[in-house]
Amino acid sequence: MNGEPVRKIVIVGGGTAGWMAAAGISKILGGFPGLSIQLVESEAIGTVGVGEATIPQILSFNNLLEIDENEFVRETHATYKLGIEFVDWLRPGHSYVHPFGTYGLDMLGIEFHHFWLRGLETGAQEPLDPYSIAAAAGKAGKFYWPQLNNPRSPLSKLSYAFQFDASRYAAFLRRRAEAQGVVRREGRVVQVHQNGKTGFVEAVELEDGSRIEGELFLDCSGFRSLLIGQTLGVPFEDWSKWLPCDRAVAVPCTLAGDREPLTRSTARPAGWQWRIPLQHRIGNGHVYSSAHIGEDEATDLLLANLDGEPFAQPNHLRFTAGHRERFWEKNVVALGLAGGFLEPLESTAIHLVQSSIARLMAFFPTTAFGEQEVRRFNRETTREYVDIRDFLVLHYKATERDDSEFWRYCRNLPPPDGLAEKLAIYEGSGRVLREHEELFTETSWLSVMAGQGIKPKGYHPVAAMLDEEETTRRLAHIRQVVAQAVSQMPTQDDFLQQQGSAIAASERVTA
Numbered sequence: 001m002n003g004e005p006v007r008k009i010v011i012v013g014g015g016t017a018g019w020m021a022a023a024g025i026s027k028i029l030g031g032f033p034g035l036s037i038q039l040v041e042s043e044a045i046g047t048v049g050v051g052e053a054t055i056p057q058i059l060s061f062n063n064l065l066e067i068d069e070n071e072f073v074r075e076t077h078a079t080y081k082l083g084i085e086f087v088d089w090l091r092p093g094h095s096y097v098h099p100f101g102t103y104g105l106d107m108l109g110i111e112f113h114h115f116w117l118r119g120l121e122t123g124a125q126e127p128l129d130p131y132s133i134a135a136a137a138g139k140a141g142k143f144y145w146p147q148l149n150n151p152r153s154p155l156s157k158l159s160y161a162f163q164f165d166a167s168r169y170a171a172f173l174r175r176r177a178e179a180q181g182v183v184r185r186e187g188r189v190v191q192v193h194q195n196g197k198t199g200f201v202e203a204v205e206l207e208d209g210s211r212i213e214g215e216l217f218l219d220c221s222g223f224r225s226l227l228i229g230q231t232l233g234v235p236f237e238d239w240s241k242w243l244p245c246d247r248a249v250a251v252p253c254t255l256a257g258d259r260e261p262l263t264r265s266t267a268r269p270a271g272w273q274w275r276i277p278l279q280h281r282i283g284n285g286h287v288y289s290s291a292h293i294g295e296d297e298a299t300d301l302l303l304a305n306l307d308g309e310p311f312a313q314p315n316h317l318r319f320t321a322g323h324r325e326r327f328w329e330k331n332v333v334a335l336g337l338a339g340g341f342l343e344p345l346e347s348t349a350i351h352l353v354q355s356s357i358a359r360l361m362a363f364f365p366t367t368a369f370g371e372q373e374v375r376r377f378n379r380e381t382t383r384e385y386v387d388i389r390d391f392l393v394l395h396y397k398a399t400e401r402d403d404s405e406f407w408r409y410c411r412n413l414p415p416p417d418g419l420a421e422k423l424a425i426y427e428g429s430g431r432v433l434r435e436h437e438e439l440f441t442e443t444s445w446l447s448v449m450a451g452q453g454i455k456p457k458g459y460h461p462v463a464a465m466l467d468e469e470e471t472t473r474r475l476a477h478i479r480q481v482v483a484q485a486v487s488q489m490p491t492q493d494d495f496l497q498q499q500g501s502a503i504a505a506s507e508r509v510t511a
């Protein structure tokens with residue numbers, strides 16, 4: 001073997017990224033002889049405290065950890081999530097859902113949406129939502145598990161994720177990680193010791209003078225980027241030209257309004273507002289561009305648009321869209337906010353942590369730290385960021401809104417190359433391209449391109465093989481099957497009760 005296996009891992013930071021890494025890595029490598037995983041965090045510094053909405057990939061992380069779903073939902077006060085509802089993004093008064101799962105039914109060997117496009121031309125004017133069981137159930141406040149073993153059921157087209165309390169999630173993971181042997185160290189890192197020759201990190205020093213030595217360091221220190229940024233000086237690639245939002249203000253409110261299993265994103269004059277309904281409260285936040293609106297106005301706008309009563313001080317956050325040029329440098333791997341930030345419009349940050357953990361496990365080093373593997377890790381992680389960036393930019397770029405300086409800037413921005421190609425192909429022929437194994441599927445791209453009002457000039461020629469009447473009939477049938485399936489699903493509240501994963505009524509924060 002080239003080098004000894006890495007046995008001493010030090011995780012700097014105990015936010016979502018740190019505890020996900022601790023729980024995931026101790027689960028996978030737990031049986032490794034001589035392995036030690038230490039996590040250092042500082043209660044005085046605290047965590048970013050937001051990050052409540054996820055995407056379906058989290059299910060595989062939960063499976064890896066052998067998490068009992070009902071226990072997980074109850075303990076993190078989670079709700080189910082079937083997609084994101086985008087309100088006022090195309091124009092005020094308009095809304096659509098980016099659903100988890102797929103639309104309709106493929107026919108004649110080609111994707112469903114080509115028949116939908118043909119239907120638009122021949123009289124079936126319904127938008128995409130009623131063809132998606134996730135969108136339709138989400139809007140109706142219903143939830144049931146997917147029936148993947150029954151391909152004839154509309155529920156086989158469903159996928160789901162969770163919305164949970166970020167601090168409860170970190171605490172949940174911490175319990176598991178500690179039970180799997182991870183040792184937590186409390187204290188502020190005040191100094192980082194590097195090898196004089198190689199620059200590799202050898203130890204971090206806490207304010208009480210204690211040293212924590214390691215062979216591999218995971219930088220989970222949040223926006224401070226203590227190791228990869230401050231110590232190793234890896235430059236930050238700034239994407240704020242494409243994603244100008246650079247501030248957020250977050251506030252929880254009491255339960256009120258719809259109980260839909262959907263995250264809601266409502267466009268605002270200089271950004272957008274999230275609404276994440278949990279079992280005990282609603283999480284809210286306003287993501288905005290400071291070049292276009294001031295902090296006070298942004299906060300007032302948020303507070304004026306809550307369903308319930310706010311019950312904490314607004315939490316103000318600053319960020320820059322982009323990422324470290326390298327996520328892995330020497331013996332430091334950055335996870336979470338230490339490595340980069342993409343605004344939470346599509347709830348991707350927790351997934352990025354998860355996929356980097358999986359990649360790190362695939363490329364788990366020896367003390368020789370092979371350069372090729374490190375390069376490959378960095379290339380794949382960067383590509384994932386680029387793919388997500390392009391998908392986010394689509395939401396801003398394809399809009400009819402021109403009611404503020406912010407929206408005029410976004411709609412007139414030349415798109416990044418990858419997005420420009422996807423847009424041109426969809427506009428020309430209705431084809432939806434998915435690059436390599438990128439995170440967002442054809443369904444996701446279609447939902448946002450169609451939802452943001454892009455109208456293709458054509459569709460797959462095979463779709464024209466069905467005559468108009470048959471096309472209309474089949475489309476109506478699919479809508480009816482979806483609606484019927486939704487009518488038989490329980491409401492999310494009933495589902496939580498049935499599963500025993502509902503929290504006690506006394507834990508709900510109500511006005």
Ligand SMILES: Cc1cc2nc3c(=O)[nH]c(=O)nc-3n(C[C@H](O)[C@H](O)[C@H](O)COP(=O)(O)OP(=O)(O)OC[C@H]3O[C@@H](n4cnc5c(N)ncnc54)[C@H](O)[C@@H]3O)c2cc1C
Pocket residue numbers: 012013014015016017018040041042043045046047048049050051052053054166187188189190220221222223224226248250285317319335336337338344347348349350351
């Ligand atoms: C406005 C906003 C909304 C978001 N919404 C979502 C969402 O809906 N879905 C989603 O997936 N993601 C979301 N995210 C991202 C998500 O919150 C983060 O990706 C996730 O919480 C990971 O954060 P972290 O662990 O990297 O950093 P943090 O939570 O900031 O944790 C950093 C840790 O490092 C420690 N630390 C720092 N410096 C030191 C030091 N010197 N010594 C010791 N310890 C130190 C801190 O104490 C803390 O424990 C959102 C982010 C923002 C900003």
